[in-house]
Amino acid sequence: MKVRKYNGCGNDFVVIVDEKGLDYQALAQSLCQDDRFDTDGLIGVKQDPLEMIFYNRDGSRAPMCGNGIRCFAKYVYEEGLVKAREFPVVTLAGILTVTITQTTPFECRVQMGQAHYDNALIGASDQASFQQRLIEVTTGPVEITSLFMGTIHTVVFVEDAVAEIGQTRGSEICHHPLFQEQTNVNFVQVLNQKELLVRTYERGVGWTLACGTGCCAAYVVARDLGKVNGPVLVHLEQGQLEISGETEIIMAGPAVFEKEVIV
Numbered sequence: 001m002k003v004r005k006y007n008g009c010g011n012d013f014v015v016i017v018d019e020k021g022l023d024y025q026a027l028a029q030s031l032c033q034d035d036r037f038d039t040d041g042l043i044g045v046k047q048d049p050l051e052m053i054f055y056n057r058d059g060s061r062a063p064m065c066g067n068g069i070r071c072f073a074k075y076v077y078e079e080g081l082v083k084a085r086e087f088p089v090v091t092l093a094g095i096l097t098v099t100i101t102q103t104t105p106f107e108c109r110v111q112m113g114q115a116h117y118d119n120a121l122i123g124a125s126d127q128a129s130f131q132q133r134l135i136e137v138t139t140g141p142v143e144i145t146s147l148f149m150g151t152i153h154t155v156v157f158v159e160d161a162v163a164e165i166g167q168t169r170g171s172e173i174c175h176h177p178l179f180q181e182q183t184n185v186n187f188v189q190v191l192n193q194k195e196l197l198v199r200t201y202e203r204g205v206g207w208t209l210a211c212g213t214g215c216c217a218a219y220v221v222a223r224d225l226g227k228v229n230g231p232v233l234v235h236l237e238q239g240q241l242e243i244s245g246e247t248e249i250i251m252a253g254p255a256v257f258e259k260e261v262i263v
């Protein structure tokens with residue numbers, strides 16, 4: 001089997017072509033945790049129609065991956081599976097449109113769909129609002145806002161997002177009993193009305209270098225609370241994403257090929 005490794009702002013993935021009968025859960029665990037790859041997730045490429053199948057490193061399935069879909073787009077375009085620069089991709093979060101804006105280096109824009117403040121979609125274990133909700137973790141109370149933005153996200157505004165790495169709040173919120181299917185956790189530092197700095201603890205992975213859907217969630221919540229105005233540049237550990245849009249959220253950023261290994 002041909003296995004390719006790609007990354008989007010450091011969030012990395014193995015990409016394989018779908019075949020009948022593949023055990024994605026087992027493949028995600030073995031390939032992502034294989035020293036030759038060591039990636040955050042696995043992407044399966046299915047054709048007719050073009051579909052992105054996404055699994056986390058621990059073998060759990062996720063409906064969408066923002067950095068992953070840009071890597072998927074680079075793969076299908078460069079392999080000639082699509083000829084047009086704009087094409088739809090089926091995901092568990094809906095059919096999303098990708099537009100390739102630049103090929104060298106590769107960059108694309110993705111219509112990421114809409115954000116939903118919806119307890120059912122975030123797998124909430126109660127009916128209370130998750131907008132600016134205080135929950136308890138071992139270090140004390142923390143204000144969270146949770147929403148569905150391609151997948152389940154929680155946004156926490158902090159003074160210093162980088163300082164959260166190595167602390168326990170990311171993991172504790174991710175596994176909090178209020179979330180029946182866990183949640184991705186984005187620590188968001190507002191730099192100014194046009195720039196955010198985000199660090200994400202992902203369900204099924206742990207701390208990652210970037211999370212595309214997480215940046216979209218951070219933008220939506222920051223905008224809805226009046227902390228940013230218009231399109232924003234989100235600073236990540238390795239690179240930046242541009243996030244914009246009113247109802248339909250748009251993400252723009254790079255995708256990079258790293259290597260191919262036959263396993």
Ligand SMILES: N[C@@H](CCC[C@H](N)C(=O)O)C(=O)O
Pocket residue numbers: 011041056061062063064065066067068151152184202203204205208210211212213214
């Ligand atoms: N890294 C991704 C999100 C991947 C899925 C997530 N861990 C989940 O389980 O929901 C991104 O760039 O959006």
